[in-house]
Amino acid sequence: MSVKYIPVQWNRSKWVYDALMLIAVTLFLYVFLFVSPEVLSHEAPINPQVHNARAFGACAFLMLTVILCIGPLARIDRRFLPLLYNRRHFGVMTAFVAITHAGYILNWYFAFSNSDKYEALLFANTSYGQLAGFPFEAFGIFALICLLILAATSHDFWMKFLTPPVWKRIHASIYLAYVAVVAHVSLGILQDQQNHVFTVIFIGGALTVAGLHAYAAWQEDRRGDELGADQDGWIDICDASEIEEGLAKIKILPNGERVAVFRHEGKLNAISNACAHQNGPLGEGRIIDCLVTCPWHGFQYDVRNGRSPAPFTEKIPTYNLRIENGHVQVHRDANPPGTPVEPVEVPA
Amino acid sequence: MSRKDEPFFVGYLPLPAGLKGFTLFISLAVFVLFFGAGLLIGATQDAPEDTGFRFDFGRQTVTGVVELTPYPILRVTEGNDRIAPGKTMMLTAAGKSGVDMRAMGLEGQLAQISGIVLERGTIDMMQLRGGRNGISPVEGNAPAMEIEPLGRWKLAGEICDGKCLYGAMRPGRGLAHKACANLCITGDVPPVFVSTQPVEGQEFMLITGPEATRMPQEAYDFVGQFVTLEGDIERRGDLLVLQIDPATIALVDE
Numbered sequence: 001m002s003v004k005y006i007p008v009q010w011n012r013s014k015w016v017y018d019a020l021m022l023i024a025v026t027l028f029l030y031v032f033l034f035v036s037p038e039v040l041s042h043e044a045p046i047n048p049q050v051h052n053a054r055a056f057g058a059c060a061f062l063m064l065t066v067i068l069c070i071g072p073l074a075r076i077d078r079r080f081l082p083l084l085y086n087r088r089h090f091g092v093m094t095a096f097v098a099i100t101h102a103g104y105i106l107n108w109y110f111a112f113s114n115s116d117k118y119e120a121l122l123f124a125n126t127s128y129g130q131l132a133g134f135p136f137e138a139f140g141i142f143a144l145i146c147l148l149i150l151a152a153t154s155h156d157f158w159m160k161f162l163t164p165p166v167w168k169r170i171h172a173s174i175y176l177a178y179v180a181v182v183a184h185v186s187l188g189i190l191q192d193q194q195n196h197v198f199t200v201i202f203i204g205g206a207l208t209v210a211g212l213h214a215y216a217a218w219q220e221d222r223r224g225d226e227l228g229a230d231q232d233g234w235i236d237i238c239d240a241s242e243i244e245e246g247l248a249k250i251k252i253l254p255n256g257e258r259v260a261v262f263r264h265e266g267k268l269n270a271i272s273n274a275c276a277h278q279n280g281p282l283g284e285g286r287i288i289d290c291l292v293t294c295p296w297h298g299f300q301y302d303v304r305n306g307r308s309p310a311p312f313t314e315k316i317p318t319y320n321l322r323i324e325n326g327h328v329q330v331h332r333d334a335n336p337p338g339t340p341v342e343p344v345e346v347p348a
Numbered sequence: 349m350s351r352k353d354e355p356f357f358v359g360y361l362p363l364p365a366g367l368k369g370f371t372l373f374i375s376l377a378v379f380v381l382f383f384g385a386g387l388l389i390g391a392t393q394d395a396p397e398d399t400g401f402r403f404d405f406g407r408q409t410v411t412g413v414v415e416l417t418p419y420p421i422l423r424v425t426e427g428n429d430r431i432a433p434g435k436t437m438m439l440t441a442a443g444k445s446g447v448d449m450r451a452m453g454l455e456g457q458l459a460q461i462s463g464i465v466l467e468r469g470t471i472d473m474m475q476l477r478g479g480r481n482g483i484s485p486v487e488g489n490a491p492a493m494e495i496e497p498l499g500r501w502k503l504a505g506e507i508c509d510g511k512c513l514y515g516a517m518r519p520g521r522g523l524a525h526k527a528c529a530n531l532c533i534t535g536d537v538p539p540v541f542v543s544t545q546p547v548e549g550q551e552f553m554l555i556t557g558p559e560a561t562r563m564p565q566e567a568y569d570f571v572g573q574f575v576t577l578e579g580d581i582e583r584r585g586d587l588l589v590l591q592i593d594p595a596t597i598a599l600v601d602e
Contacts, residue, residue: 013359024378028386036390044398047518051393058389062382078354079370085359108517109528112443113535124527124534126568132599133526193523197392201385244352286356298358 008089015087021093022189029058053104054189056266058198060098064178065205067091072216078284081295088154091174095144095151101145105137123267132191139184146177156277182206208229227252227260234322235330237261239345243268243328250283251330259319259330262292262303269303269344270319270330276337277314278301305340323347389497394600399468401475405430408474409462410437413490414483415584417556419538420462421491424475430465431472436585438473438538438554440511444463444528446536447476450483455549460488466514470586471552473514475540496583503543503590504576504600507555507567509533526572529562532572539563541590544592547581553588564594574600 006012029202032055037045045051067092073080079218079245099327110117110124125135152158159167190199198282228251238249248271258273271292273283280296284324291300291309301308301316308314315338320331323344335341355366365370370478425564439447439461451459461483463476476482509532512520519525521542533539539555547553557564558579567599577597582589 011360020378021373024382027379028382031383031386031391035387038391039387039391040393040395042395044396044400044515044518046393050517050519054393055386055390058385062385065591066381079367080359080369080374082359082363082367083374085357109525110531113531114443114445115531115535120531121527124531127526129567133523133571133573135527136523159558173411188524190393192519194394198389201389210526233399233437244350246352286352288356288358293356293358298360319445345450 005155007155008334013082014089017082018089018093021090025059025063025093025097028062029055030197032058034340036153046057047108047192049104049108053101053108056097056104057185057189058275060094060101061181061202063090063094063097064174064181068178068209072212075216076212076219080109084296091147092151092154095147095264098144100145102140105140113289131187132152134186136184138148139180139187142178143180146173146180148175150174159278164276168279173265178209189263215265225252225258227254228330230254230332231329233332235325235332236261237270237328237330240323240326240328243346246283246287248283249328250281253330253332254320255332257334260292261321261328261330263346264289264303264343267345268323268328269341269343270321271301271303271306272334273336274316274319275299276308276316280318305338305345306335308339354533359376359443362493375410383517387530388492392436396518396520397468397515399513399516399520400518401515401566402464402465402467405465407462407477408465409459410435411462411486412437413493414451414454415444416451416455416461416491417554417584417589418448418560418562419536419554419556420447421538421554421587422459425458425491430497435472438471438587439481440466440473440475440537440540440549441595442475442478443536444532446513446538447483448523448536448576450476450479454483454485456490457482458488458490460486466511466516469553471514471550473510475511475516493584496551497518498548498581498583500578501547501590502576502578502596503541503547504545504574505543505551506542506544506574507563508540508556509571510538513540513542513552517585520583521558523566529571533563533568539567547588548583550586553581556589556591557591558591564592567592567597570597570599 003282070083075085106117110120115214127133201220237251243249245263248262250260252258260273261270261271263286275282275294277299280294282292282294285293285295292303306316306318317334318338318339318341321344322329355364410424411421412424412430415421420439422432422437428435438523441447455536463474466473508521509529541553543551575594576598579590579592
């Protein structure tokens with residue numbers, strides 16, 4: 001959380017996260033670039049430019065695969081949430097690795113001619129009407145543009161400027177980028193491979209991403225939040241005794257929004273389940289120092305009014321709440337963000 | 349375990365004790381994944397063909413008769429220790445450019461060429477030095493050079509650019525290299541056909557269009573792919589020249 005925009009709001013977790021990811025990427029590149037040629041010991045070695053391009057390209061694919069696995073893993077098992085915390089930095093790192101790959105390709109395959117290399121990239125192969133021989137570079141260009149847009153707009157300033165829903169839609173294009181990368185690799189390097197180890201790793205990676213997303217969606221469908229029953233505008237949540245101290249119960253309202261009912265010091269309050277930062281699930285968070293804390297990035301709100309503590313200015317909607325015959329009920333219409341609501345005492 | 353007892357991670361607070369072991373395990377797993385993937389992918393790349401620039405030979409200078417197929421070639425008449433008379437050299441310039449403009453006025457004449465040899469098996473190409481240092485006319489009458497027609501053939505193989513195939517790039521063929529090959533061929537680097545079966549002992553042959561024209565536009569869509577095609581072949585010295593019939597080019601399902 002921050003009251004002013006600075007390039008990176010560093011903390012120990014971010015330093016450790018970035019250091020670990022840098023070590024992983026460095027390990028990959030070092031092994032690929034400096035160890036594998038010794039293992040290969042080709043009579044006529046692969047051109048260094050091609051070797052470098054392959055190293056950075058394969059690394060970018062692996063990074064993107066890991067990034068896309070983090071989301072569903074964190075939904076399946078909350079212990080993976082620390083990987084989600086600083087995923088944006090990993091994404092920016094991926095954009096740099098991908099652009100290095102593109103640079104090697106551009107300055108090798110599309111250089112040394114009488115044409116401008118950027119123009120050559122667009123006109124050298126125009127066999128768009130066929131699958132085999134399709135200009136797979138086009139998919140790579142698309143994926144790179146997506147990654148660069150996501151990296152450039154990754155800062156919280158852009159999220160605030162664009163609003164979280166728009167920002168999230170833009171950043172969902174990471175999936176389009178991944179599909180484009182899959183097409184780029186499938187119609188490119190895979191067409192020429194004699195040794196199929198990379199093919200197996202590539203297909204395994206892509207299937208892991210798809211499989212984890214499908215499993216997480218299935219699990220949420222099976223164990224996910226339920227739609228609350230509507231009684232004259234009041235939505236039944238649960239029995240008051242079911243809500244543990246410091247935690248929340250989440251229900252889906254008729255309009256599709258989710259409400260989180262928290263119990264704090266024996267009293268109940270209802271707030272929107274969507275964090276103002278990135279729509280993180282506040283109801284899966286908990287109350288720390290009297291404040292609801294988002295499990296994704298730690299944004300905090302006073303449960304009684306949906307406001308972040310001063311000097312922060314984030315606000316989320318609150319809901320009116322009542323207890324009828326021991327049952328917690330929330331009014332289906334949200335109050336404007338930041339509206340104070342008197343907590344309701346849980347009956348003894 | 350009740351949700352209340354689960355460790356709860358907040359980025360700006362110390363890592364909960366209950367998550368330390370799991371986080372350490374995941375960190376190590378990520379290291380192993382990146383190390384293993386780097387090693388497996390890096391160490392299982394296909395070996396490129398044993399081809400390349402022969403910088404170790406040093407600059408080579410020979411004399412011969414220039415022929416335009418229309419791609420320029422030199423039928424060597426006065427060789428040196430490495431390049432014997434009777435050899436036919438395909439010619440190219442530095443980068444992805446041919447030497448058509450420089451060779452145009454020298455057709456049928458004696459000329460001296462100088463440059464670096466690209467070698468693939470028995471087939472050679474020479475990357476000429478710049479300007480007249482690379483190719484220049486030589487006094488004297490050019491001997492008549494024999495061109496032996498070998499008839500019409502149906503072949504299976506791949507259309508490539510001659511320079512990358514001969515080792516300017518390793519690897520220098522296949523679909524991943526298609527755009528680069530197209531760029532070379534549009535830059536007048538001689539195109540080459542790599543046949544799956546040797547013709548008169550040769551797997552590689554210079555490609556032209558019908559009636560000694562440039563490689564036809566239609567052929568560009570098939571560069572880097574496994575195709576069958578028909579065409580007339582002629583022998584010029586130790587080089588075969590294939591005049592492809594573009595209407596016969598067809599993809600082969602591998």
